[in-house]
Amino acid sequence: MSRLRELLNQFEEVANSPRKQLDKYLAEGKKVVGTVPVYTPEELIHSMGFVPFGVWGADVEIKDAKAYYPSFICSILQSILELGIHGAYRGLQAIVIPSLCDSLKSLGQNWKYAVKDDILFIPMTYPQNRENEVGRAFTKASYERVKADLENHLQGHFCDQQLQKSLDIYNEHNRLMRQLSLKLSEHDQITAYERRNIFKSAHFMLKEEHNELVAEFLKELDNLEKSTKKTRVITTGILADSPNLLAIFDDNNMTIVGDDIAHESRQYRTDAVNGETALDKLVDKFANMGCCSVLFDKDRKRADLIRDMAKERKADGVVVLMTKFCDPEEFDYVCIKNTLDEAGIANVITEIDRQMVNYEQTKTTLETFKEMLR
Amino acid sequence: MAEEVKKDVKPEKKPIDPNSSKYKLGKIIQDHYREVAEAKERGEKIGWCASNFPQEIFQTLGVKVCYPENQAAAIAARGAGEKMCDIAESDGYSNDICAYARISLAYMKIKDAPEQNMPQPDFLLCCNNICNCMIKWYESISKELNIPLILIDIPFNPDYEVSDAQLAYVKGQFLDAIKQLEEITGKKWDDKKFEEIMAISNRTSRAWLEATSYTKYHPSPLNGFDLLNHMAVAVCARGTVEAAEAFETLVEEYKENVKTGNSTFRGEEKHRIMFEGIACWPHLRVTATGLKSRGMNMVATIYADAFGLLYDNFDELIKCYCNVPNAVSLEKARDNRIKIIEKTDPKGLLVHTNRSCKLWSSFMYEMSRQIGEATDIPVVSFDGDQADPRNFSEAQYDTRVQGLFEIMEENKREAVQ
Ligand code: SF4
Ligand code: SF4
Numbered sequence: 053m054s055r056l057r058e059l060l061n062q063f064e065e066v067a068n069s070p071r072k073q074l075d076k077y078l079a080e081g082k083k084v085v086g087t088v089p090v091y092t093p094e095e096l097i098h099s100m101g102f103v104p105f106g107v108w109g110a111d112v113e114i115k116d117a118k119a120y121y122p123s124f125i126c127s128i129l130q131s132i133l134e135l136g137i138h139g140a141y142r143g144l145q146a147i148v149i150p151s152l153c154d155s156l157k158s159l160g161q162n163w164k165y166a167v168k169d170d171i172l173f174i175p176m177t178y179p180q181n182r183e184n185e186v187g188r189a190f191t192k193a194s195y196e197r198v199k200a201d202l203e204n205h206l207q208g209h210f211c212d213q214q215l216q217k218s219l220d221i222y223n224e225h226n227r228l229m230r231q232l233s234l235k236l237s238e239h240d241q242i243t244a245y246e247r248r249n250i251f252k253s254a255h256f257m258l259k260e261e262h263n264e265l266v267a268e269f270l271k272e273l274d275n276l277e278k279s280t281k282k283t284r285v286i287t288t289g290i291l292a293d294s295p296n297l298l299a300i301f302d303d304n305n306m307t308i309v310g311d312d313i314a315h316e317s318r319q320y321r322t323d324a325v326n327g328e329t330a331l332d333k334l335v336d337k338f339a340n341m342g343c344c345s346v347l348f349d350k351d352r353k354r355a356d357l358i359r360d361m362a363k364e365r366k367a368d369g370v371v372v373l374m375t376k377f378c379d380p381e382e383f384d385y386v387c388i389k390n391t392l393d394e395a396g397i398a399n400v401i402t403e404i405d406r407q408m409v410n411y412e413q414t415k416t417t418l419e420t421f422k423e424m425l426r
Numbered sequence: 427m428a429e430e431v432k433k434d435v436k437p438e439k440k441p442i443d444p445n446s447s448k449y450k451l452g453k454i455i456q457d458h459y460r461e462v463a464e465a466k467e468r469g470e471k472i473g474w475c476a477s478n479f480p481q482e483i484f485q486t487l488g489v490k491v492c493y494p495e496n497q498a499a500a501i502a503a504r505g506a507g508e509k510m511c512d513i514a515e516s517d518g519y520s521n522d523i524c525a526y527a528r529i530s531l532a533y534m535k536i537k538d539a540p541e542q543n544m545p546q547p548d549f550l551l552c553c554n555n556i557c558n559c560m561i562k563w564y565e566s567i568s569k570e571l572n573i574p575l576i577l578i579d580i581p582f583n584p585d586y587e588v589s590d591a592q593l594a595y596v597k598g599q600f601l602d603a604i605k606q607l608e609e610i611t612g613k614k615w616d617d618k619k620f621e622e623i624m625a626i627s628n629r630t631s632r633a634w635l636e637a638t639s640y641t642k643y644h645p646s647p648l649n650g651f652d653l654l655n656h657m658a659v660a661v662c663a664r665g666t667v668e669a670a671e672a673f674e675t676l677v678e679e680y681k682e683n684v685k686t687g688n689s690t691f692r693g694e695e696k697h698r699i700m701f702e703g704i705a706c707w708p709h710l711r712v713t714a715t716g717l718k719s720r721g722m723n724m725v726a727t728i729y730a731d732a733f734g735l736l737y738d739n740f741d742e743l744i745k746c747y748c749n750v751p752n753a754v755s756l757e758k759a760r761d762n763r764i765k766i767i768e769k770t771d772p773k774g775l776l777v778h779t780n781r782s783c784k785l786w787s788s789f790m791y792e793m794s795r796q797i798g799e800a801t802d803i804p805v806v807s808f809d810g811d812q813a814d815p816r817n818f819s820e821a822q823y824d825t826r827v828q829g830l831f832e833i834m835e836e837n838k839r840e841a842v843q
Contacts, residue, residue: 122779122787154558157582158788161756165792175584179595181577186598193591348561348577352569382520383562387569389518
């Protein structure tokens with residue numbers, strides 16, 4: 053088996069068995085802290101000796117979470133709560149939940165009562181006016197709050213130099229993931245599902261470990277002949293996770309040449325570089341973030357970003373993967389559509405859901421879209 | 427989250443007494459829309475404003491604004507909710523989005539709704555202490571109309587008290603908003619005027635809180651649904667003497683009712699309930715009748731306190747805006763409601779699971795369970811929507827209310843025995 057294939061298998065293994073990963077870290081004596089979408093100060097958590105572990109829910113049936121959430125809350129949060137109730141996250145010391153959308157505001161509130169395991173809820177409250185002085189001060193205070201919770205309840209230890217080390221690891225990870233996205237746009241031999249595995253595995257691994265694998269994978273990719281035969285699309289949305297969904301791309305010879313997916317590339321756009329202390333750099337990172345449905349974006353620059361990405365990556369079209377009941381994304385959609393239409397970039401929307409088993413509707417939509425792009 | 431005035435004023439046999447609260451409150455709303463339209467005609471810059479944006483800012487500056495939430499409620503109550511939602515949906519806005527936002531986005535596009543018109547905005551004043559949906563909604567308008575948007579971000583507070591960090595953050599934005607609004611409108615800030623506005627706002631809030639407190643009487647001298655109607659005034663005119671006077675008149679009338687045994691609740695008050703959530707404006711009559719016909723009066727609502735913002739100084743003012751109902755933790759939200767229940771003595775809780783409002787509905791199940799347990803009253807919920815008529819089923823509503831009624835009857839019988 054080629055090294056490239058081995059690496060792809062490894063990414064797949066990690067992406068599809070988070071519990072195994074979690075148990076591995078626990079067996080190594082590490083403390084693990086859950087991190088909930090869309091953003092959390094992972095670098096800070098990492099620097100204090102914890103393994104930040106992505107908690108984005110899973111494709112499961114919702115039963116007991118229904119006692120807490122009405123049906124019109126997104127399936128990511130419903131499934132996080134469902135899994136929490138059933139002990140799937142047992143072993144986590146804490147869970148850090150940001151309040152970046154209305155539904156997220158309630159997750160921590162429900163968590164406190166629904167989940168009986170001893171997993172501490174740590175709120176991360178980000179400002180929306182994040183660039184100005186008061187916004188930065190508030191981001192810092194919220195980081196301090198997370199830090200204090202980790203220190204007081206979980207015996208974490210903070211040190212600015214340690215944080216700097218974590219920033220270096222995370223900045224490097226960002227760089228590698230950006231490169232990955234770019235390089236995959238020239239290698240359509242890597243399927244949509246395989247691409248997902250690389251991105252998804254990042255949430256279940258220490259970034260220093262993921263860095264090694266991705267760096268090696270990128271080298272292997274360089275040895276692979278370029279191939280751009282498939283239909284080229286950009287994906288945008290919160291999540292592009294379901295293997296059944298990704299199979300539709302692969303079955304229809306569509307390759308993802310770039311993404312604006314919250315679970316994927318949105319995580320890696322901004323580095324923590326400027327500031328006096330490492331903590332200041334992390335504050336500066338958040339101040340510089342944007343182009344995301346849950347971050348105040350007055351000029352809807354996100355739409356321009358998608359348009360520009362589609363042009364740069366020579367995409368044939370953009371696929372909007374709308375997570376059902378995600379109102380931040382639903383609002384953005386109109387502007388994204390209008391911007392793409394104006395630029396003459398083909399686009400299509402399809403609704404997805406973690407509880408969806410049958411993607412017939414999406415299949416038809418994407419098949420028709422593909423036909424149209426010919 | 428803001429509310430609206432009576433939807434269909436029945437033809438009066440005699441003219442309304444100009445000294446009555448009804449006349450005064452109605453006039454405030456009329457004047458409000460007229461004044462903002464006149465300002466626009468004069469060439470002044472006018473804004474669209476979120477219901478819980480610190481009104482002290484533009485009142486002090488003498489800048490006129492109108493409220494999309496009030497407008498959306500009015501449009502919905504007058505029967506055009508579905509039509510407007512359809513327009514927004516045909517533009518690509520999902521029917522999952524809050525119906526107030528959909529109605530407003532439709533209005534921004536068609537610019538005419540006979541049910542409730544208001545002038546187009548030159549700027550936007552947004553505050554997300556009620557929901558982040560507000561941010562997305564105003565972003566969309568700002569982008570589409572290419573007008574400035576001032577956001578005062580008041581994050582959801584997961585803790586019980588407002589932290590110093592949050593206070594400083596919101597304060598800083600408050601001051602920044604003043605500067606931005608001065609630049610946009612060319613008007614100048616005046617500290618003395620600010621003091622005056624704060625004083626008037628407190629006077630209005632006091633009167634509002636006093637008026638709403640009258641539901642504590644047995645029987646209550648008012649139908650609690652009245653409060654949902656009067657809230658439009660609490661939203662759009664809190665910083666005006668007229669509003670203070672109108673609520674003071676309301677207090678006098680309730681006082682008189684207590685003396686004479688009258689009530690705006692028609693019929694015998696057999697049961698007292700707390701109603702949780704916004705009214706279903708498109709189905710106001712059905713929802714009110716379902717209660718009235720069973721002798722169930724609404725005597726408690728979180729809204730009573732929501733617009734009673736009392737403060738002595740700037741810091742307290744900021745804290746008031748940080749503590750509005752949707753911005754606080756489950757525990758604080760729960761305790762606030764329990765306090766209201768203790769004051770007003772409802773014996774049942776009817777919860778509107780509002781399809782439009784994710785934040786309001788998303789920890790309501792757990793919170794209402796806790797409230798029910800703490801106060802030992804039955805809790806029943808129904809599915810509805812404050813402005814999209816399609817998300818409400820009369821049959822379900824009736825069954826649920828009947829269910830609550832039966833438990834309350836039973837409890838009452840047991841209490842007597
Ligand atoms: S941003 Fe969307 S998908 Fe994410 S938690 Fe909020 S509603 Fe759900
Ligand atoms: S989402 Fe809820 S709080 Fe926000 S505007 Fe709609 S009804 Fe009001």
